[in-house]
Amino acid sequence: DAGVIQSPRHEVTEMGQEVTLRCKPISGHDYLFWYRQTMMRGLELLIYFNNNVPIDDSGMPEDRFSAKMPNASFSTLKIQPSEPRDSAVYFCASSLAGGLGTTEAFFGQGTRLTVV
Amino acid sequence: GESVGLHLPTLSVQEGDNSIINCAYSNSASDYFIWYKQESGKGPQFIIDIRSNMDKRQGQRVTVLLNKTVKHLSLQIAATQPGDSAVYFCAENRHEKGNTPLVFGKGTRLSVIA
Numbered sequence: 001d002a003g004v005i006q007s008p009r010h011e012v013t014e015m016g017q018e019v020t021l022r023c024k025p026i027s028g029h030d031y032l033f034w035y036r037q038t039m040m041r042g043l044e045l046l047i048y049f050n051n052n053v054p055i056d057d058s059g060m061p062e063d064r065f066s067a068k069m070p071n072a073s074f075s076t077l078k079i080q081p082s083e084p085r086d087s088a089v090y091f092c093a094s095s096l097a098g099g100l101g102t103t104e105a106f107f108g109q110g111t112r113l114t115v116v
Numbered sequence: 117g118e119s120v121g122l123h124l125p126t127l128s129v130q131e132g133d134n135s136i137i138n139c140a141y142s143n144s145a146s147d148y149f150i151w152y153k154q155e156s157g158k159g160p161q162f163i164i165d166i167r168s169n170m171d172k173r174q175g176q177r178v179t180v181l182l183n184k185t186v187k188h189l190s191l192q193i194a195a196t197q198p199g200d201s202a203v204y205f206c207a208e209n210r211h212e213k214g215n216t217p218l219v220f221g222k223g224t225r226l227s228v229i230a
Contacts, residue, residue, distance in 0.1 A: 004159075033217055043160070043205065043220040056217070091159050104150050105218055107159030 004108035006092050012114045018080040021111045023092030024073055033105060034067055034077050035091040043091070049075065050097075082115045089113070124203060126225040135193040137224045139206030144187060146208035150218065151180060151191045155202045160220075163191070163204075193226075201228045 005024040013019050025032045034046040047057040052069045060067070064083070069075040079086055089112050093105040129135045141149065147168040152160035166173045166180045166189075173180050179192040189206050203225050207218040 035220075042222045045217045045219070048217050093159075103148070104162045104165055106162070107152075109157075109159050 004092055004094055004106055006090075006108035006111050008111060009109060010112045010114075012116065013082055015083055015115055016081045017115075018078065019082045019086075019113060019115075021077040021090050021092075021113070023075045023077070023108060025075070025092070025094030026106055027073065028096070029094035029106075030072075030097055031095045031105075032069060032075050033093040033095075034075070035093065035107075037089045037091060037110070046077070046090075079113075082113075084115045087114050124223050124225045126227055128227045128229060129196050131196060131198060131228055131230050133196055135191075135196045135200070135226060137191045137193075137204050137226065139189040139191075139221050139224075141187050141189055141206065141208045141221070142219070143208060143210070144184075145210055146219075148209050149180070149182060149189055150207045151178075151189075152205045152207060152220075153200075153202045154205065154223070160205060196226075196228050198228045198230055201226055 004026055007022045011019060030051050033048040035043050036046055037043050044059060046059045047067045048055055049069045052072055065079055067077045089110045091107050091110045093107045095103050095105040150165040151163040153163050154160045164175045164178050164180050166182050168184060171182050177194045181190045191204060193200055203223045205223045206221045209216045209218045
């Protein structure tokens with residue numbers, strides 16, 4: 001498996017524009033997580049899905065942020081409208097269900113978003 | 117391994133020496149812990165994990181120690197190499213009821229001096 005795949009790797013956009021980040025989780029994984037990383041706040045969980053259903057979106061900073069998972073192999077994180085303070089690296093991660101097995105989350109390479 | 121303001125704590129070690137990176141976790145109900153390594157421009161990468169029914173686990177050149185009494189986790193790297201230079205994060209979660217998301221510490225930067 002190629003691992004978690006995110007696109008684009010880098011995104012530069014103007015304030016007010018819509019931004020869509022994409023993620024393809026590892027095949028067979030039933031959990032998908034969106035994290036945001038900044039120097040100030042470190043790695044923060046934004047939202048996570050189990051079997052394509054959003055479980056907890058309490059980490060989504062504002063209504064400008066939305067996430068979808070239309071099927072088991074694809075998820076998007078959308079920011080509309082974007083603001084300079086949204087500039088960060090956004091990571092997608094996936095994992096298997098909990099229990100006695102190994103369930104660490106596997107991370108993608110991230111999307112570096114810069115809003116000017 | 118907790119952050120201070122905007123700056124990550126940094127550990128500088130000589131190549132060949134052993135490194136010890138510490139982490140204080142927050143939730144006494146956490147039962148699963150992971151150390152991740154993050155190199156510049158990359159996503160966090162799994163190093164080693166440990167469950168709460170253990171207090172020590174060894175991998176290749178790495179050892180994780182868990183002290184549940186004081187909620188402390190440490191990562192020991194033997195014979196540190198230049199390729200070990202990265203930011204190291206501890207993460208915790210609960211598996212008791214399903215798979216809760218990982219909660220990450222702020223990270224510690226390891227700098228290896230050749």
